[in-house]
Amino acid sequence: GDSVTQMEGPVTLSEEAFLTINxxxxxxxxxxLFWYVQYPGEGLQLLLKATKADDKGSNKGFEATYRKETTxxxxxxxxxxxxxxxxxxxxxxxxxxxxxxxxGGTRLMVKP
Amino acid sequence: xxxxxxxxxxxxxxMGQEVTLRCKPISGHDYLFWYRQTMMRGLELLIYFxxxxxxxxxxxxxxxxxxxxxxxxxxxxxxxxxxxxxxxxxxxxxxxxxxGGYTFxxxxxxxxx
Numbered sequence: 001g002d003s004v005t006q007m008e009g010p011v012t013l014s015e016e017a018f019l020t021i022n023x024x025x026x027x028x029x030x031x032x033l034f035w036y037v038q039y040p041g042e043g044l045q046l047l048l049k050a051t052k053a054d055d056k057g058s059n060k061g062f063e064a065t066y067r068k069e070t071t072x073x074x075x076x077x078x079x080x081x082x083x084x085x086x087x088x089x090x091x092x093x094x095x096x097x098x099x100x101x102x103x104g105g106t107r108l109m110v111k112p
Numbered sequence: 113x114x115x116x117x118x119x120x121x122x123x124x125x126x127m128g129q130e131v132t133l134r135c136k137p138i139s140g141h142d143y144l145f146w147y148r149q150t151m152m153r154g155l156e157l158l159i160y161f162x163x164x165x166x167x168x169x170x171x172x173x174x175x176x177x178x179x180x181x182x183x184x185x186x187x188x189x190x191x192x193x194x195x196x197x198x199x200x201x202x203x204x205x206x207x208x209x210x211x212g213g214y215t216f217x218x219x220x221x222x223x224x225x
Contacts, residue, residue, distance in 0.1 A: 034213055036216075041218075042218055042219075043116075043203055043205075043216030043217050043219050044205075045216070046213035046214070046215070049213055089155070099145075099157060099168070100145075100157075102154065102155045104154045105154060105155070
């Protein structure tokens with residue numbers, strides 16, 4: 001079945017550092033890929049998405065490129081802020097259904 | 113739009129009691145999902161509905177769990193009887209279509225003592 005694998009956290013960075021959170025997937029067909037963010041005490045929020053190979057999703061300085069050849073969708077940000085501290089989830093839906101399959105989440109902690 | 117609304121935000125109950133969680137999806141969203149989040153198992157899909165009809169309930173852990181969607185603007189998740197291992201954060205999410213991103217509610221933190 002479909003699956004999503006994320007790097008384990010926590011990831012601890014200093015403010016203004018470069019961020020990469022790795023995500024790889026296994027899926028049938030041509031999935032759509034998503035990154036969600038969960039701030040403390042809140043539900044998940046859609047951060048960005050990409051629906052086909054080579055698409056780049058971007059939002060709030062975050063970006064991720066759909067790489068079919070490496071089945072990856074790594075999240076990057078050039079300069080993190082303390083306010084980016086949260087848990088980040090990579091997810092996919094395949095074109096045969098409409099259920100999101102989530103990765104295990106990666107906690108990001110940004111220190112001033 | 114007020115987003116997906118869940119109630120209550122927090123629920124503490126004794127083992128054996130019935131618990132009902134509520135969700136109001138975004139108007140016009142045809143899909144509704146119930147997820148459970150724990151430290152041990154992460155996010156688990158329990159059940160989802162399309163146009164108020166349950167489509168897949170294979171994630172419901174056991175017969176103690178049941179979910180209904182009597183109309184397009186309301187869904188419930190019931191646990192009867194509740195057990196301490198049911199303690200978790202329960203999220204409701206809705207979506208307008210198969211490929212769009214989901215909108216999640218703020219969750220209900222359930223503690224069964």
